[in-house]
Amino acid sequence: MDEVVxxxxxxxxxxPGVRALDSVNLTVQRGEIHAICGxxxxxxxxxxxxxxxxxxxxxxxxxxxxxGESCHFGNTSDAERRGVVCIHQELELIPELxxxxxxxxxxxxxxxGIVQWERVFSDTRTLLKRVGLDHESDVEGRTxxxxxxxxxxxxxxxxxxxxxxxxxxxxxVLVLDEPTAALTTTEVDTLLRIIxxxxxxxxxxxxxxxxxxxxxRIADTVTILRDGRSVQTRPVREITKNEIISMMVGRELKxxxxxxxxxRGEVVLEVENFSVQDPDISNRKxxxxxxxxxxxxxxxxxxxxxxxxxxxxxxxxxxxxxxKKEGVVRISGKIxxxxxxxxxxxxxxxxxxxxxxxxxxxxxxxxxxxxxxxSLRQVxxxxxxxxxxxxxxxxxLVKRLNTKTASVESKVRTLSGxxxxxxxxxxxxxxxxxxxxxxxxxxxxxxxxxxxxxxxMNKLVDEGVVIIMISSEMEEILGMSDRILVMSDxxxxxxxxxxxxxxEEIMRASIGGRQ
Amino acid sequence: MNQKKFFQKVxxxxxxxxxxxxxxxVFFTVMTDGTFLVTRNLSNLTRQMAIVGILGTGMVLVIxxxxxxxxxxxxxxxxxxxxxxxxxxxxxxxxxxLVIILIGGAIIGAGQGVIISYFKVxxxxxxxxxxxxxxxxxxxxxxxxxxxxxxxxxxxxxxxYIPPVVGWGIAAIGYxxxxxxxxxxxxxxxxxxxxxxxxxxFAMKAIGVLILIFGVVGILNSYxxxxxxVFVMIALVLIxxxxxxxxxxxxxIYAMGGNLEATRYSGIKVExxxxxxxxxxxxxxxxxxxxxxxxxNAGTPTAGxxxxxxxxxxxxxxxxxxxxxTGKVAGAILGxxxxxxxxxxxxxxxxxxxxxxxxxxxxxxxxxxxDIYSSxxx
Numbered sequence: 001m002d003e004v005v006x007x008x009x010x011x012x013x014x015x016p017g018v019r020a021l022d023s024v025n026l027t028v029q030r031g032e033i034h035a036i037c038g039x040x041x042x043x044x045x046x047x048x049x050x051x052x053x054x055x056x057x058x059x060x061x062x063x064x065x066x067x068g069e070s071c072h073f074g075n076t077s078d079a080e081r082r083g084v085v086c087i088h089q090e091l092e093l094i095p096e097l098x099x100x101x102x103x104x105x106x107x108x109x110x111x112x113g114i115v116q117w118e119r120v121f122s123d124t125r126t127l128l129k130r131v132g133l134d135h136e137s138d139v140e141g142r143t144x145x146x147x148x149x150x151x152x153x154x155x156x157x158x159x160x161x162x163x164x165x166x167x168x169x170x171x172x173v174l175v176l177d178e179p180t181a182a183l184t185t186t187e188v189d190t191l192l193r194i195i196x197x198x199x200x201x202x203x204x205x206x207x208x209x210x211x212x213x214x215x216x217r218i219a220d221t222v223t224i225l226r227d228g229r230s231v232q233t234r235p236v237r238e239i240t241k242n243e244i245i246s247m248m249v250g251r252e253l254k255x256x257x258x259x260x261x262x263x264r265g266e267v268v269l270e271v272e273n274f275s276v277q278d279p280d281i282s283n284r285k286x287x288x289x290x291x292x293x294x295x296x297x298x299x300x301x302x303x304x305x306x307x308x309x310x311x312x313x314x315x316x317x318x319x320x321x322x323x324k325k326e327g328v329v330r331i332s333g334k335i336x337x338x339x340x341x342x343x344x345x346x347x348x349x350x351x352x353x354x355x356x357x358x359x360x361x362x363x364x365x366x367x368x369x370x371x372x373x374x375s376l377r378q379v380x381x382x383x384x385x386x387x388x389x390x391x392x393x394x395x396x397l398v399k400r401l402n403t404k405t406a407s408v409e410s411k412v413r414t415l416s417g418x419x420x421x422x423x424x425x426x427x428x429x430x431x432x433x434x435x436x437x438x439x440x441x442x443x444x445x446x447x448x449x450x451x452x453x454x455x456x457m458n459k460l461v462d463e464g465v466v467i468i469m470i471s472s473e474m475e476e477i478l479g480m481s482d483r484i485l486v487m488s489d490x491x492x493x494x495x496x497x498x499x500x501x502x503x504e505e506i507m508r509a510s511i512g513g514r515q
Numbered sequence: 516m517n518q519k520k521f522f523q524k525v526x527x528x529x530x531x532x533x534x535x536x537x538x539x540x541v542f543f544t545v546m547t548d549g550t551f552l553v554t555r556n557l558s559n560l561t562r563q564m565a566i567v568g569i570l571g572t573g574m575v576l577v578i579x580x581x582x583x584x585x586x587x588x589x590x591x592x593x594x595x596x597x598x599x600x601x602x603x604x605x606x607x608x609x610x611x612x613l614v615i616i617l618i619g620g621a622i623i624g625a626g627q628g629v630i631i632s633y634f635k636v637x638x639x640x641x642x643x644x645x646x647x648x649x650x651x652x653x654x655x656x657x658x659x660x661x662x663x664x665x666x667x668x669x670x671x672x673x674x675x676y677i678p679p680v681v682g683w684g685i686a687a688i689g690y691x692x693x694x695x696x697x698x699x700x701x702x703x704x705x706x707x708x709x710x711x712x713x714x715x716x717f718a719m720k721a722i723g724v725l726i727l728i729f730g731v732v733g734i735l736n737s738y739x740x741x742x743x744x745v746f747v748m749i750a751l752v753l754i755x756x757x758x759x760x761x762x763x764x765x766x767x768i769y770a771m772g773g774n775l776e777a778t779r780y781s782g783i784k785v786e787x788x789x790x791x792x793x794x795x796x797x798x799x800x801x802x803x804x805x806x807x808x809x810x811x812n813a814g815t816p817t818a819g820x821x822x823x824x825x826x827x828x829x830x831x832x833x834x835x836x837x838x839x840x841t842g843k844v845a846g847a848i849l850g851x852x853x854x855x856x857x858x859x860x861x862x863x864x865x866x867x868x869x870x871x872x873x874x875x876x877x878x879x880x881x882x883x884x885x886d887i888y889s890s891x892x893x
Contacts, residue, residue, distance in 0.1 A: 320780055345782035359780045362773035364840050373770055374781035376763040383762045388703040427781065 004068075005030040005204050006051075006084075006173055011062035013046055013055065018444075020046040021060070024230045026223055028173070033195065033205045035215040035236070038225035039248055039507070040306050040472040044208050047225070048175050051206075052086035053079035066173070083172035087162045089181060089307075093150045100124040100146035103165045121146040127164040131194050133157060155281055156187030163194060174198065175206045180214060181307050182281070192218050210305050210511055212241045224248055242504075245511075249474060249503035257479030258451065260458045264482070265296030267333075268466045269349075269435050274327030276309075276316045276490075286312045286323070287490045294435065294466045299457060301481025302470045305510050309490040310470045311354060314437050318344045318351040320359075331435070345374060348434035352424050352441060354470070360424040363413040367405060368394040370412050371426040378430070397426040402452055418449025425456065436460065439470045454480060474503055488512045527889060528834060532846075536853055543860030550863050558738040562810075564848075564855035565744035566591075566803045570822060571829035571847030572748075572755050573799030576792050578830050579759070581772040581839025582631065582638035584796055585823050586645030590623055591804035592819030593649040598805060599662035599814025602669065609668035617801050623649070624797020628790035646823065654816050663813035672747070673809025676740035685741070686732040693724055744806045748848070751802070755795070756844045768792055772839025828875065829854060832882045853878070 006028040013021040021043045028034045038044050049055045051064065053073035064071045066082055073079040076086070093102045100121045108115045109123075124146035128134050133144050144157060153161065159179055166174055176195070180188045195205055195218060209215055215222060216236055223233040224247040231247045276287035286309050294300045302310050315321040317329060319338040329336055331347050338344050344351070353359040361370055371394045372379050379390040394408045403422040405415060412423055421441070428436060438457070442450040457467055457480065471477050477484055484501050486494040486509035494509035543551040550556060570587050577584045598616045601607040607615070627645055631638045664670075677685070701711055712720075735741045759765040770778040771785050779785050803822075808814050831837065832853055833846025854875055861871050 341780050341782045342784060351780065353780065358774075359776050362770050362777050362840070364773045365770065369766065369770070373766075373778065373783070376766060376783075380763050383764060385761055385763060385766060386703065387761075388700075388707050388709065391709065392707040431782075 003030045004028070005066065006206075007063075007065040008047070008051065009063045009065070011047065011050060011060060011064075013043075013050065013060040020228055021050075022228045023062070024225065024228070025233075026230065027233065028204060028206065029221070030204055031199060031202045032220040033199055033207055033218055035207045035209065035219035035222040036225060037209070037212065037215060037222055037244055037248060039474060041227075042225040042248070043228040044225055045177065046228075048086055048177060048206065048208065051079070051084060051173075052076055052175060053084075054086075080169045080171075083170055084175070085166040085169050085171035085173070086175040087159075087166060087177065087179065089178045091158050091162055093158055093161060093165075095151040096149065098147050098149055099128070099144060099153075099161055102150055102161060103127060103146075103168055105165070107168055123168075124164070127167055128161075130167060130197075131160040131164045132190055133160050133164075154187075155182045156184065156190065159183065159187075159191060160194065163198075171203060173204045173206065175208075177208045178210065178307070179207075180209060180211060188214065212244055212511055215244070216241060227251060242508075245504055245507050249507045251475075251503075256451075256475070258454050258458060259479060260462075262297045262299070262458075262461050262482055264298050265464070267293050268296050268331065269294040269468075270328075270330040270333075271317060272328040272330070274313070274317070274329070275325065276312055276321065277324040279323040285490060287316070287325075289327075290487075290490075290492050292485060292492065294468055296464055296466055297461055298482040299461055299467045299469055299480055301477040301484040302468060302487060303474070303477045303484055303506050303510060304472070304487035306472060308487045308510070310487050311439055313487070314439065314468065314470060315351060315353070318349060318437065320344075320351070345431060348432070349437065350374070350428045350431050350433035350435070351437045352428055352439060354440040354443060356420055356424050360427075361412050361420060364411065366409045366411050367398070367403070367415075367423055367426075368408040370423050371397060371408075371430055374427050375430040375432075393430070394426070397429060400429075401426055401456060416446070416449075418445035421445050421449065421453065425453070429460075433465060435466045435468065437468045437470070440472065441469060442471075442473070442476065474506065477501075477506065478503065486510055486512075528886065531885065532832075532834075532849055532853070536849070536856065539853075539856055539860065543856070543863070547860065547863045551860055554734055554738045556859065556863070557734055558742060560852075560855055560859045561735065561745045562742040563859060564851045565742070565748045566807055567822065567825045567829050567854065568748045568848050568851035569744075569751055569799055569803045569806070570826035571833065571851050572752055572844050573796035574823075574826040574830045575833065575835050575842045575844050575847045576755065576759065576768060577638075577796050578827070578835040578837065579772045579839060579842045580768050580789055580792055581775070582789070582792075583642060583827070583837075584627070584645075584793070585639065585642040585827075586623075586627065586649060587796065587800040587803075587826055588819040588822035588824070589646045589649035589653065590620065590797065590800040590819075591807060591822065592817070593653040593656065593804075594619055594623075594801045595804035595808035595818045596653045596656045596662070596814040596816070598669070598808055599665070600656050602665060603662050603814075609666045612669065613805060616805055617798055620797040620799070620801025620804070621794050622797070624794040624800075625790060627797075628793030631793065632786040632789040653818065657814055657816045659816050661813040661815045665809060665812055669805070669809050670812055671809070672743055673806050673811070675743045676738075677743060677746055679736040679740045682732050682736050682741045685746070686728050690725060690728050693728075694721060697721070744810070747802065747806065751799070752844055752848055759844050764788065764791065769840060772841070774840075825851075825854060828879045832879060834886070836886065 004027055008024065008026040011021050011024040024043065024047060026047065036044050046055065050060050053076045056074045057072035071082060103124050104120050109119045110116060128144065128146065144153065150158065179191060183191065192214065199205060207219055219236045221233060222236050222239065222244065224231040224244060226248060270293050272291045274287060274290050275285050278284040278286045290313065304310050312321055316325045317338065319340045329338060336347050338347065357363065362373065368390050372390050376385065379386055379393060391408055398405065398408060401422045403419050403426065405419060412420060415423065442453055461467055469480060478501060482498055484496045484506065485492050486506055488510050493512040496505065574584060574587065594616045597619065598612050601615065602609060602612045627641050630636050630641045704711055732741065767778065767783045767788050770783065771788060775785060804819065807818055829850035830842060830847045833843065833850035835842025835846065857874055858871050861874070
């Protein structure tokens with residue numbers, strides 16, 4: 001059994017401005033389940049993208065050896081030809097096609113170019129049996145026909161169909177990225193049983209998960225990544241959950257944050273018994289019955305892992321998340337109804353989203369047009385825009401935020417990430433918000449711009465703005481927040497004052513989840 | 516600095532368009548031994564472009580939002596037919612007819628806009644349906660025959676000329692208006708301490724505009740005066756240019772086409788705005804329908820056939836991008852002039868009509884290819 005199937009050595013991968021992986025080593029034995037654990041941004045996804053051929057050979061430094069042979073995957077099919085198959089968090093099944101068509105996609109058995117559909121569907125039936133989607137191994141009505149369309153399947157069933165698809169590709173190393181993130185407890189049990197079955201058939205599995213209980217239950221070995229470095233690889237039976245957590249977060253905190261004392265004032269935003277429906281899965285709530293308050297003169301940090309529901313919660317409060325919601329929102333004690341961004345802005349709430357290119361900016365427009373987009377009334381009279389006033393006001397914000405640009409008429413597309421983010425903030429400030437929600441405000445921007453954004457946040461809080469900062473960066477949460485809420489699986493699992501919070505405590509609450 | 520700024524504002528594409536237009540004019544002038552440039556023909560040319568020009572200006576707004584309207588040819592035909600039926604068969608007065616038709620255009624636009632904007636049916640489908648429905652309405656209303664003739668008051672909009680004296684007056688008022696607006700803009704810039712164009716550059720620009728306005732009016736006056744449809748077109752272009760470039764509404768529709776979600780997140784009522792765009796486009800189709808019916812002096816069952824495609828082509832040749840977010844109202848006029856020049860020049864050359872389709876189709880594709888090519892190079 002002690003035979004190395006995969007060895008990745010000294011993997012280093014740079015993205016513009018950031019080093020995502022720094023000399024990472026990963027050694028996987030044949031037939032084991034090897035878990036990879038780490039915080040958001042620790043480098044897990046980048047590592048498996050290299051393994052799966054998504055980041056092609058040449059775009060990183062280091063060696064990948066499969067069965068002792070050096071591999072240079074140029075794309076995903078290269079990797080799959082060698083038996084490395086990745087199942088990503090966002091499943092890649094085609095919803096309108098049948099199970100059989102999806103399972104054999106790209107591998108249709110054919111004669112003279114004509115697909116042999118009988119073979120596709122009968123082979124699919126056999127494969128479905130292997131992944132527990134047939135009559136005999138059926139637990140709770142999970143039987144599905146090879147002709148069934150994917151669109152009619154539940155998320156757990158889709159996950160298993162993905163595994164069947166991997167088996168068609170003769171997977172010897174199966175990579176699962178957060179396979180259980182959206183599953184129910186029983187679905188998780190089924191999935192883990194199937195993976196266990198594959199292990200007995202000699203298939204190696206790399207298992208990426210935030211859910212440490214599952215890792216401890218199923219994995220043989222665990223490798224912990226932190227900040228793009230491999231911290232340790234240990235047999236699971238020799239390690240405890242708390243040890244894993246300490247290794248995931250065990251960095252020294254450097255004092256990189258312009259932290260200031262704020263004085264907390266009255267409650268401004270109050271959210272009570274708030275729930276949000278999952279738009280994709282009926283009968284599942286993304287957010288279940290949460291309540292919180294945000295006070296004037298504080299930065300409220302919202303920590304949690306990716307997919308915990310933080311973005312969904314706050315974009316629902318802002319009125320832009322496309323799903324049913326219930327609950328009460330109060331602003332300065334008054335109940336308000338917010339059905340869309342128009343309502344939110346009229347109540348003085350502004351949301352700076354995590355995806356500035358999709359939701360924040362019109363890239364083809366210039367800085368002044370983006371800056372004034374949410375407050376055109378301020379620079380117009382009787383519907384006519386006063387362009388000189390517009391330029392003048394934008395100029396002042398550019399100076400205030402120290403946005404680097406030759407002219408306020410430069411297209412936003414031409415700016416760096418940090419300056420683009422500042423333009424989004426200019427737009428936010430132009431509306432004079434009383435509650436400013438910042439979702440990952442410093443993601444993907446350089447250190448200098450980050451620091452400036454932190455200073456602006458401090459200044460706004462002093463001016464009486466309520467800031468809610470959603471962040472997946474532990475240091476940022478600890479460095480900037482006055483109070484910290486931790487969300488996991490759609491509920492708040494902990495609340496800390498800045499003095500009592502620690503990395504370990506936040507991480508423990510982040511992987512807690514709904515009970 | 517000023518020169519650089521000037522070249523930034525008038526981009527390469529505009530130059531290429533104007534140069535290409537100039538080249539085909541030279542080509543047709545040579546090929547027709549000068550007949551193309553006779554004032555009577557130039558007057559005709561502007562009259563020919565007016566209908567596609569009016570449809571094109573409305574279409575630009577639709578395309579800027581990232582949508583499309585395939586129904587305008589049928590809608591203008593149907594409204595022209597309804598105008599004829601109301602006025603000639605049922606004795607409705609000429610001005611009441613005009614008002615009813617314009618309101619009808621607004622209602623049709625609003626209906627299609629609501630289905631697109633609120634019921635989320637793709638614009639291509641809704642207006643393709645509209646194309647068929649209103650073609651049917653036209654056939655039904657006219658019972659498949661031409662309805663003629665119109666009263667003088669309606670014919671005026673298609674056939675009359677504005678007397679030269681009045682034409683000069685309009686030119687003068689227009690020019691003075693332009694100068695006043697520019698001066699106000701300078702004063703506003705001064706107020707906020709921005710750099711001003713040097714007075715010499717301003718004066719040169721003013722002389723250029725003077726020559727352009729009085730030159731065009733002079734040419735048209737030396738035949739019979741400004742054709743009324745051309746006057747209507749110019750008035751609409753000025754109004755829509757102002758709306759597109761200087762109002763909150765105009766800014767919002769550019770933003771919607773550039774990034775609909777970011778615009779929605781900025782608290783702009785994107786659904787309502789899209790309906791208004793379709794209402795404007797419906798009114799444009801109604802105006803074009805009246806002008807066409809008045810010019811033909813009849814409501815005919817084939818009126819406006821395939822004109823939606825000319826309108827789209829005019830907008831696109833004029834620089835509107837089908838992905839939304841860019842385009843200019845005045846560009847559509849340039850596009851309409853471009854296509855009208857080809858139609859006009861080729862028919863004077865006595866080439867068979869089929870050549871006009873082939874050449875216009877080719878130019879459309881080349882224009883868009885050039886757009887993509889030049890934006891990639893940036």
